[in-house]
């Protein structure tokens with residue numbers, strides 16, 4: 214049931230990924246997703262030192278014996294305590310076998326990743342990048358449409374267009390992300406030829422997600438129209454929830470603010486403290502348009518099982534049509 218090339222490569226039960234979220238996909242969320250048959254990555258960028266990262270890997274392994282991965286972001290960063298190359302070495306040394314990269318081309322790191330024996334997922338947001346990384350030999354290509362929480366591309370192409378665009382050009386298994394909330398979306402992506410789905414925003418509203426309960430309530434109350442694409446003037450767009458902080462960023466950008474002027478408003482530190490305290494007046498909070506479809510806060514296992522049941526319901530409906 215729901216077995217395919219992706220579940221086989223990753224050794225998981227269902228083709229369901231909880232998307233990497235810096236500061237959020239820690240052991241508390243990664244392990245329950247793995248235990249429920251899905252897939253999730255620790256965000257390496259959450260950890261400033263190798264020791265802290267290794268401790269989190271150990272903690273996750275103590276909580277699950279199922280496969281999980283590590284995401285190493287290749288985004289340009291204002292605060293960089295270790296290089297991507299060093300972080301990939303940490304992953305190899307940790308014994309975790311699945312690496313997800315994102316943000317910039319991973320081509321320069323391919324030899325290191327391959328020689329380290331890692332299964333390599335690369336997440337990107339443009340069809341030309343997806344084709345490039347597939348040709349570079351990554352094991353799994355992940356693409357996100359402009360609806361997604363976090364970083365879409367400047368091109369603003371929706372998932373419904375982007376996924377088949379990419380699949381017309383590659384044979385590598387593909388994970389589709391951006392705008393998915395449930396088992397119906399999962400089946401829609403599989404119908405388009407994807408091998409699995411990356412759900413980010415939806416998993417924030419789960420019991421195990423380590424953010425403040427007020428923030429989960431905020432997700433329930435936010436409509437699909439209440440997101441903004443900030444940082445387009447920096448050529449590094451991010452889809453975030455519409456909050457006083459993100460509206461301020463848009464205002465500053467419209468006045469031609471520089472990176473230095475924007476820095477206090479876009480800092481990851483402000484978002485991290487907002488998630489912990491349930492305060493959203495300052496800073497910016499990544500979230501996709503699919504936020505409008507979040508109506509409850511189930512456990513991770515309930516959410517994944519619900520998605521699987523919905524997928525089976527869609528299959529029955531389709532079978533009845535033919």
Ligand SMILES: Cc1cc2nc3c(=O)[nH]c(=O)nc-3n(C[C@H](O)[C@H](O)[C@H](O)COP(=O)(O)O)c2cc1C
Nearest residue numbers: 232233234235315361362363391392413414499501
């Ligand atoms: C709060 C939040 C934080 C995120 N942080 C990261 C990150 O650190 N690295 C990354 O590769 N993607 C990040 N993403 C993107 C997700 O991994 C995923 O690709 C995206 O949320 C999928 O789109 P959806 O939100 O429409 O489900 C983040 C998304 C959210 C909502």
